[in-house]
Amino acid sequence: MYYCGLDVSRKSTHVHIEDGQGKRVEHRVVPTTPEGLESALENYFARGLRVAVEAGGSTGWIHDLLRELGARVHVVHPTKVKWIAASKKKTDRVDARLLAHLLRINGLPEAVHMPTRQSREVRRLLRARRQLVQIRTRLINVVRSVLEQQQVNLRAGALGSRKGWKALYDLPLLPGIRDIVSAYDATVAATTAAITTLETQLAIRAQADKRVAQLQTIPGVGPLTAQTVVAAIDRVHRFANARKLVGYIGLAPSVRSSGERVEYGRITKQGRSEVRAVLVQAAHALLAIKRDTAKPLQYWCARVARRRGKKTAIVALARKLLTIAFYLLRDGTTFDPTRVRITAAA
Numbered sequence: 312m313y314y315c316g317l318d319v320s321r322k323s324t325h326v327h328i329e330d331g332q333g334k335r336v337e338h339r340v341v342p343t344t345p346e347g348l349e350s351a352l353e354n355y356f357a358r359g360l361r362v363a364v365e366a367g368g369s370t371g372w373i374h375d376l377l378r379e380l381g382a383r384v385h386v387v388h389p390t391k392v393k394w395i396a397a398s399k400k401k402t403d404r405v406d407a408r409l410l411a412h413l414l415r416i417n418g419l420p421e422a423v424h425m426p427t428r429q430s431r432e433v434r435r436l437l438r439a440r441r442q443l444v445q446i447r448t449r450l451i452n453v454v455r456s457v458l459e460q461q462q463v464n465l466r467a468g469a470l471g472s473r474k475g476w477k478a479l480y481d482l483p484l485l486p487g488i489r490d491i492v493s494a495y496d497a498t499v500a501a502t503t504a505a506i507t508t509l510e511t512q513l514a515i516r517a518q519a520d521k522r523v524a525q526l527q528t529i530p531g532v533g534p535l536t537a538q539t540v541v542a543a544i545d546r547v548h549r550f551a552n553a554r555k556l557v558g559y560i561g562l563a564p565s566v567r568s569s570g571e572r573v574e575y576g577r578i579t580k581q582g583r584s585e586v587r588a589v590l591v592q593a594a595h596a597l598l599a600i601k602r603d604t605a606k607p608l609q610y611w612c613a614r615v616a617r618r619r620g621k622k623t624a625i626v627a628l629a630r631k632l633l634t635i636a637f638y639l640l641r642d643g644t645t646f647d648p649t650r651v652r653i654t655a656a657a
Contacts, residue, residue, distance in 0.1 A: 312359040315352065315382075316410025319343055319369055326351045327407035333415060338407070343369060345376050356381040363414040365389045365406075366423045374425050384425075391420040426545040433516055433542040437535070440509045441585065447502045454495045461488055470499070513538060525639050528646040529632060530605035531597030536589040540636055543586045547640040556637045560586045562630040590629035597628065607651035608632075 313336065318325040321343060328337045341347035352360065360382040364373060370386055377384050392413070413419045426434065451470045458465065463482060469475045476496050484492065517523040517534050526537035543560065550556040557563045561582025597605055598612065608628065616624035639645065 312361065313355045314411045314415040315355070315360060315362045316407040316412070316414065317348075317362060317364040317373070318406040318410065319364060319367060319373065324348065325407040327411045328355065329411050329415060331415070333412065345372070348373065348376065349380065352377070352380070352382070361385065361414055363387060363410040363419060365392065365410070371425070371431050375428065385414055385419060386423040386425055387419050388423050424545065424549060426542070429516075429520075430542045430545040433513070433538055436509055436513050436516075437539055437542060437585070440506055440513070443502055443506045443509070447499055447506070450495055450499050450502065454492060457488055457491050461485060473500075522640055525643070525645055526636050529635055529639070530600050530602065530608060530646070531593040532632065532636075533593070533596070536593045539586055539589045540633070541640075543583045544636075544640065547637065550637065553634045553637040557630055557633055558582070560633060562587060562590070562626070562633060586633075587629065590632050591625060593632055594625050594628040597632075604646070604648045607648045611651060
């Protein structure tokens with residue numbers, strides 16, 4: 312068995328290989344390309360090769376490539392490799408050598424989960440959509456601010472449609488402000504078109520994933536929320552239970568214990584922020600639903616709100632939705648409102 316450490320940068324990768332006794336077999340620098348990595352490692356795949364690499368922007372395709380070629384790949388979170396972080400000789404060569412050494416002696420922290428290609432693809436599309444939505448929101452806020460300088464105060468959401476933008480041209484705007492509105496109008500329209508394109512691609516992928524349909528049976532959960540949750544979870548069976556998933560997403564309450572006293576505080580927020588955001592939105596949407604299927608969860612949230620306040624109840628409801636999603640995905644079922652325990656604690 313051979314052990315390899317890879318320190319990857321955008322243009323080049325340091326490759327350090329040692330044998331089972333820790334003797335250096337090879338160290339070289341190759342281009343960060345499929346051809347470069349394959350040429351450096353091709354003599355070791357058939358003889359047994361384990362590879363350690365820090366998680367980064369290129370990790371996905373490197374992981375897939377090396378797995379397909381026959382290597383066992385251990386992806387590690389960079390901040391958890393304390394020996395590398397604390398090293399006084401912080402160079403690429405030291406990083407690659409230490410990764411190989413720690414891999415050989417089983418000294419690396421637990422491997423980072425590598426999502427499937429499908430999940431990574433959906434994550435990229437969702438991330439791009441979120442960024443475009445944020446850009447559009449900032450653009451609209453600039454226009455609203457400019458219009459306020461001429462005492463034009465728009466209602467919330469007025470620029471969320473083409474009709475709202477067209478109405479601006481009927482106002483007696485100053486020439487400079489009209490020019491700004493026109494420029495931002497074109498930019499917002501182009502951004503909206505780009506968002507629509509991404510949403511079309513997401514819808515195509517959603518139709519091919521039955522897990523998305525499962526989660527959409529939960530009141531308040533729409534297609535984008537379902538896809539965000541599914542892409543983050545990837546393989547549900549990698550979580551031993553719902554509590555593990557809640558902790559991974561960062562919706563678990565913080566715990567402080569002193570002697571026999573245990574206090575629960577705010578959620579940790581240590582996890583996937585995009586999932587927390589869509590689940591909180593889903594919780595708000597659920598409370599506005601008039602259907603009978605939503606009532607058990609609404610009653611549950613109301614009980615929590617009476618004891619803990621509305622804001623805490625919304626977060627608790629988001630956590631409840633994630634817990635339900637875990638069981639639906641694990642068991643391959645759909646939402647059943649009769650199974651919601653409305654007397655449960657937050």
